Amino acid sequence: xxxxxxxxxxxxxxxxxxELLRMFGVGKAHHFGGSLSCTELVTALYFHKxxxxxxxxxxxxxxxxxxxxxxxxxxxxxxxxxLGVLPMEELCTIKRLGSRLQGHPDILKTPGLxxxxxxxxxxxxxxxxxxxxxRLDGLRFNxxxxxxxxxxxxxxxxxxxxxxxxHALGNVCVLIDRNGHQSxxxxxxxxxxEPLERKWEAFGWDAVRVDxxxxxxxxxxxxxxxxxxxxxxxxxxxxxxxxxxxxMENTFKFHNANLTEEQFRLAERELLARxxxx
Amino acid sequence: MSTxxxxxxxxxxxxxxxRLAHAHKDVVALDCDLGRSTRxxxxxxxxxxxxxxxxxxxxxxxxxxxxxxKMGKTVFVNSFAVFVTGRAFDQIRQQVCLPRANVKVCGSSxxxxxGADGATHQSVVDVALMRSLPNMTVIVxxxxxxxxxxxxxxxxxxxxxxLRLSRYPTxxxxxxxxxxxxxxxxxxxxxxxxxxxxxxxxxxxALAAADLLGGEGFRVGxxxxxxxxxxxxxxxxxxxxKYRRFVSVEEHSIIGGLGSALAEVLAERGMGTRLLRLxxxxxxxxxxxxxxxxAKHGLDAMSIAAAARQLLKD
Numbered sequence: 001x002x003x004x005x006x007x008x009x010x011x012x013x014x015x016x017x018x019e020l021l022r023m024f025g026v027g028k029a030h031h032f033g034g035s036l037s038c039t040e041l042v043t044a045l046y047f048h049k050x051x052x053x054x055x056x057x058x059x060x061x062x063x064x065x066x067x068x069x070x071x072x073x074x075x076x077x078x079x080x081x082x083l084g085v086l087p088m089e090e091l092c093t094i095k096r097l098g099s100r101l102q103g104h105p106d107i108l109k110t111p112g113l114x115x116x117x118x119x120x121x122x123x124x125x126x127x128x129x130x131x132x133x134x135r136l137d138g139l140r141f142n143x144x145x146x147x148x149x150x151x152x153x154x155x156x157x158x159x160x161x162x163x164x165x166x167h168a169l170g171n172v173c174v175l176i177d178r179n180g181h182q183s184x185x186x187x188x189x190x191x192x193x194e195p196l197e198r199k200w201e202a203f204g205w206d207a208v209r210v211d212x213x214x215x216x217x218x219x220x221x222x223x224x225x226x227x228x229x230x231x232x233x234x235x236x237x238x239x240x241x242x243x244x245x246x247x248m249e250n251t252f253k254f255h256n257a258n259l260t261e262e263q264f265r266l267a268e269r270e271l272l273a274r275x276x277x278x
Numbered sequence: 279m280s281t282x283x284x285x286x287x288x289x290x291x292x293x294x295x296x297r298l299a300h301a302h303k304d305v306v307a308l309d310c311d312l313g314r315s316t317r318x319x320x321x322x323x324x325x326x327x328x329x330x331x332x333x334x335x336x337x338x339x340x341x342x343x344x345x346x347x348k349m350g351k352t353v354f355v356n357s358f359a360v361f362v363t364g365r366a367f368d369q370i371r372q373q374v375c376l377p378r379a380n381v382k383v384c385g386s387s388x389x390x391x392x393g394a395d396g397a398t399h400q401s402v403v404d405v406a407l408m409r410s411l412p413n414m415t416v417i418v419x420x421x422x423x424x425x426x427x428x429x430x431x432x433x434x435x436x437x438x439x440x441l442r443l444s445r446y447p448t449x450x451x452x453x454x455x456x457x458x459x460x461x462x463x464x465x466x467x468x469x470x471x472x473x474x475x476x477x478x479x480x481x482x483x484a485l486a487a488a489d490l491l492g493g494e495g496f497r498v499g500x501x502x503x504x505x506x507x508x509x510x511x512x513x514x515x516x517x518x519x520k521y522r523r524f525v526s527v528e529e530h531s532i533i534g535g536l537g538s539a540l541a542e543v544l545a546e547r548g549m550g551t552r553l554l555r556l557x558x559x560x561x562x563x564x565x566x567x568x569x570x571x572x573a574k575h576g577l578d579a580m581s582i583a584a585a586a587r588q589l590l591k592d
Binding site (some may be wrong): 107108114115116117118119121122123125126127128129130131132133134136137155156157160162163166224 | 279306328329330332333335337338339340341342343345346347349350351368371372373376377378388453
């Protein structure tokens with residue numbers, strides 16, 4: 001297990017938030033809330049847990065990361081840029097005509113992506129398919145997914161949860177970005193998905209709950225997963241939608257929204273202050 | 279009584295799948311609790327580890343297949359045509375066609391000749407759905423031997439495809455000297471007065487209709503459009519040079535299937551041709567025997583001949 005410096009990882013997550021903000025910019029609709037809530041999870045995976053680097057991006061035995069809630073792929077784009085898989089200066093092209101960085105993941109266009117997602121609920125099935133094929137070929141690696149809590153209202157994740165436990169895909173780990181808000185409001189008010197831990201356990205998974213913004217807790221949960229057991233793992237990460245930007249926190253209103261110049265400056269000031277320890 | 283051996287296109291599929299699995303380690307098959315009916319289960323004769331019964335979960339099956347294809351597998355996914363194309367359309371769109379995954383969607387018991395189970399199980403819009411998807415190839419084999427040829431050709435294709443399979447038994451009626459090539463229509467019979475264009479086992483009824491009309495002195499062409507996409511527009515252009523009257527014959531809605539494909543090309547290139555679309559006329563199926571249903575929808579030999587005769591008079 002890699003010994004990571006927690007402070008450095010935390011800083012990476014906050015830098016990811018700043019890069020997300022700058023990538024999104026002013027006056028264009030982007031998925032702020034869910035991208036900002038999962039940055040610790042993405043950081044812990046790419047910069048701590050996964051057997052992955054720019055040099056390994058096409059290696060058969062690399063660990064795989066799948067952003068099942070495809071609308072928050074910008075967080076993955078930033079991570080891939082920080083790893084050198086994508087040029088940093090390309091980030092600002094997101095959603096422009098002709099850009100490799102599509103609004104939702106397109107694996108034919110963007111290096112480093114493993115799965116086409118966007119229409120929700122399909123990522124886990126796809127990951128299971130990768131895992132089953134790898135087993136046939138005798139390849140060993142782990143698969144990590146980030147799923148949204150709202151995404152779990154779809155039926156297919158539960159079909160896939162059955163498949164993963166039925167086939168004892170112990171190398172599959174799902175991280176649920178439980179930020180409590182979806183596009184139009186609170187998850188609990190729109191369509192309740194709880195009790196999540198008991199649901200995953202009932203489907204034959206191990207399940208743990210962590211504070212999704214506590215880097216040491218997230219890394220600790222991941223460190224206890226070696227991918228060699230018989231049961232897949234669900235890490236239910238309690239997060240804050242829009243984390244790190246005061247006016248975006250804990251509301252659905254910045255699920256997919258655009259910023260005014262003034263809002264952008266305020267957000268940037270807040271994130272810089274956090275990064276500079278002010 | 280005829281002693282000609284009959285088979286179903288799903289049988290040809292099963293035969294070819296076994297052969298492919300023997301020859302190629304990358305071939306795997308997934309099914310949704312219908313593997314013995316779809317014949318996909320036959321892959322277990324070669325290697326049980328390469329058959330995955332996903333349970334009754336078509337969406338999970340398609341996405342799982344796409345993940346396997348990402349790992350270099352050639353994946354044949356199976357269920358009844360109505361479920362695999364309808365229930366999992368979005369997964370086929372997003373995870374198979376968009377990334378050009380090497381997944382062969384095999385829709386079995388297609389069309390009204392599914393028979394007894396009725397409207398819920400009779401697939402009459404599957405071709406329309408699959409034909410509309412970018413990157414998709416759509417094949418409707420006419421007989422079991424053609425299904426075998428199609429499966430072998432699809433293995434080489436390395437791209438998404440939809441294979442429409444039937445449980446309606448026919449002899450292998452496409453002449454052996456007709457080459458099977460994806461995207462190339464086959465002229466089964468030359469004529470000059472009218473051209474019957476069909477796909478799938480119901481083509482046998484088109485051939486019988488051509489015999490009936492031939493007995494009345496008409497010279498009737500019959501063409502097998504086994505590939506609905508990419509559609510053989512060049513063949514249509516050739517046919518337009520010979521014929522002024524066309525009849526499309528398919529066991530599918532007249533909206534979105536062969537009739538539509540033909541109409542699209544004729545409208546663009548045809549000038550002055552007439553087209554009559556025979557098929558399921560924008561309605562659902564119902565329970566009945568395969569032959570009863572074919573007759574009810576005007577797809578038996580007598581009805582096809584009668585429709586063609588009428589068009590010849592116009």
